[in-house]
Amino acid sequence: MESVFEIIAEPNRRAILSLLVSSQQSVGEIERQLRMPQPTVSKHLRVLREAGFVESTVDAQRRLYRLKPGPFQEMDAWLEQFRRFWSDHVDALERHLDRRERSSPTRATPAKSKTGKRQRGPNRERDKGETK
Amino acid sequence: MESVFEIIAEPNRRAILSLLVSSQQSVGEIERQLRMPQPTVSKHLRVLREAGFVESTVDAQRRLYRLKPGPFQEMDAWLEQFRRFWSDHVDALERHLDRRERSSPTRATPAKSKTGKRQRGPNRERDKGETK
DNA sequence: CCAAAATATGCCTTGACACGTATATACCCT
DNA sequence: AGGGTATATACGTGTCAAGGCATATTTTGG
Numbered sequence: 001m002e003s004v005f006e007i008i009a010e011p012n013r014r015a016i017l018s019l020l021v022s023s024q025q026s027v028g029e030i031e032r033q034l035r036m037p038q039p040t041v042s043k044h045l046r047v048l049r050e051a052g053f054v055e056s057t058v059d060a061q062r063r064l065y066r067l068k069p070g071p072f073q074e075m076d077a078w079l080e081q082f083r084r085f086w087s088d089h090v091d092a093l094e095r096h097l098d099r100r101e102r103s104s105p106t107r108a109t110p111a112k113s114k115t116g117k118r119q120r121g122p123n124r125e126r127d128k129g130e131t132k
Numbered sequence: 133m134e135s136v137f138e139i140i141a142e143p144n145r146r147a148i149l150s151l152l153v154s155s156q157q158s159v160g161e162i163e164r165q166l167r168m169p170q171p172t173v174s175k176h177l178r179v180l181r182e183a184g185f186v187e188s189t190v191d192a193q194r195r196l197y198r199l200k201p202g203p204f205q206e207m208d209a210w211l212e213q214f215r216r217f218w219s220d221h222v223d224a225l226e227r228h229l230d231r232r233e234r235s236s237p238t239r240a241t242p243a244k245s246k247t248g249k250r251q252r253g254p255n256r257e258r259d260k261g262e263t264k
Numbered sequence: 265c266c267a268a269a270a271t272a273t274g275c276c277t278t279g280a281c282a283c284g285t286a287t288a289t290a291c292c293c294t
Numbered sequence: 295a296g297g298g299t300a301t302a303t304a305c306g307t308g309t310c311a312a313g314g315c316a317t318a319t320t321t322t323g324g
Contacts, residue, residue, distance in 0.1 A: 001311080009141035010312080014210075021213050027271055040313065042272055061270040061321045069218030072211065078146075079208055081153050086201030133281085142282080159301055172283065174302055193291045193300040 004071040005078075007051045012036060013044050017053060017067065024066035026059070136203040137210075139183045144168060145176045149185060149199065156198035158191070 001007065008014055015034055019025060025033075031041045045065055048054045052070045056063045133139065140146055147166055151157060157165075163173045177197055180186045184202045188195045 003141075003143065005137070005146065006141045009135075009138045011135065012312090014137065018213065021217060028269095037314075038271070039273080039315080043312080046272080058321095063271065067214065067217055069214075072214045072218050075207075076211055076215070079204065079211070081150065082199065082201075082204045083208070085153060085199060086204050144282090160299090169284075170301070171285085171303080175282080178302080190291095195301065 001047070001051075004051060004053075004074050007047060007053065007071070008075075010044065010047075012040065013048060013053075016041070016044055016048065020054065020065060020067045024064045026062040026064055028062070030065070133179070133183075136183060136185075136206050139179060139185065139203070140207075142176065142179075144172065145180055145185075148173070148176055148180065152186065152197060152199050156196045158194040158196055160194070162197070 008017070012034070016030055019030060019033060027038065027041055027045065030045075031038050034041070045054065045056075045063075049056060049065075052068055053072075054065045055068050056065045058064075140149070144166070148162055151162060151165060159170065159173055159177065162177075163170050166173070177186065177188070177195075181188060181197075184200055185204075186197045187200050188197045190196075
């Protein structure tokens, strides 16, 4: 459990993070809103804390948890390499720091026409792969 | 294995995806570059394909795999809810991460007014200990 | 000091999944 | 046809993490 990606692979943890977006919450509040047993919440929070997703402060017997930006930025940085790739399709990320620009992309596919190359027997197989 | 986050939790799969950013690749090419056994590559590719991360076309006995944007956009959409949050903290964590090695002309987030703090909710906590 | 509230932790079981090895399938060339 | 290449799949195995449950720890108020 090292990478940030493994951390957020857990649905309950993602739920907790989404919950904390609005404001900081105590364990009990999370427990109630997400309807999961308290030990489960605590354990997930521990994982999130050790991974740097959240931090906590003490308030009497409560612990108030809130988000920390680090890991999110890390994920964003990883996504960055793909962003250019998909940005041709979408403009939903206009609010994002991206410049719409039709530059020569990473010269992705050689655009080999398509069935070119040395392919003779074209599609006649069971076609089992491909996008199912 | 439903969500896109569980898919990319696997390091080898992330490596494959990163490899495919440059251009489409055959299974054998991936196998050699990442130095992992062929069955492993095929299995991961299968998972990635069924999750919509990649698609394949047939080239003789080869399968050429390339990226598909869908799942990446989905991840980005999820991150979106946190983006505002960490943008507010940019100045605060400027000291925290100084990975300023952007080669691309992608200028970072346009400096936003760091006027007010992001005070939320009635905090009556008395800051004390932290992290076990 | 004691009880109650809030949270953390320890143990155990279970299931998912990644891997290795072997084998099956599909396609090419001579 | 046959052999070689490229990729997919089946099976057995080990590991690890999530959940449930009980219990420990901390803090407050009386």
